[in-house]
Amino acid sequence: MAALPVVVIEPVDLAALLDEALTVQALAFGLSADEVEVRRPIVQRHLREPGARALGALAPPGVLVGFVYGMPNDRRHWWSTVVEPPLRHSGHDHWLDNSFVITELHVHPAFQARGIGRALITGITDTAAEPRSILSAIDTESPARGLYRSLGYRDLARRVLFPSTSSAYAVMGAPLPLRRAY
Template structure:
């Protein structure tokens, strides 16, 4: 039903991802295109889109190697004590975005995108954040083996509460 393509620095695909982001999250944020393009240049970047029939992007997922100096890594690091930081963020793939067009929800697409994105990542761990009250996302990630590692994360100050979830990955020692 879906054709999966890797998102690289293909400007057309990145623009479609940005447009879908705005639809999914109901935001008119024009800077999302710049952010998606910037993220595509980060070390360890991986991204996939699910294409439906007439080249329509039905969903996307992307992430990258989380490193000091990156904005969100800095926010995440403040949420952990030194031991937690070492356990979760030192060799970490940061799962940044997942979006599925409303017309394609509840068809297993989100699960396929998450699995495809994480499969083959060569880091010890993966982390993600989602809104504390986003029950469908929490359920999806829990069913895929992610665990809550921080229940009270406020990346935007005292505004909306998020959770941080993590997953231990199978990394081969060389």
């Protein structure tokens, strides 16, 4: 059996790697070409937000096989305006304040289940100034939700619907630093 390539996690200029990142996201999330193109200007806009940063998972010879990006949350952001009513209803809307939001986290399917997603999310949140992190994930039992729970994220609101998506999402939050497996 051939050894798997060593993957390095490091800060990246995601805007410069946008095509590669969107390819990883499409493969990991099952997106069509049209869905990918809708996301391109959204990611570009996010990366211009104050405090936005990204980490990449790079396999030799520098191929992007995973990424995470996020930023300090701002209640004026579109995402926050959508999740605020369900969070308020569940008594958790205070999580929108002083939180670092994980905007996207994706790992190429060939590199999943190797700890890369865990390394990406802990790496980016370890440098956050905020005391907690929030994110949204498809509201179904999945490896991603299992990963988030293992790191200390818990459901804050469920069955959240975003415009133009048919899947319900869960909003999850965790105190920082994220829990480590010991």
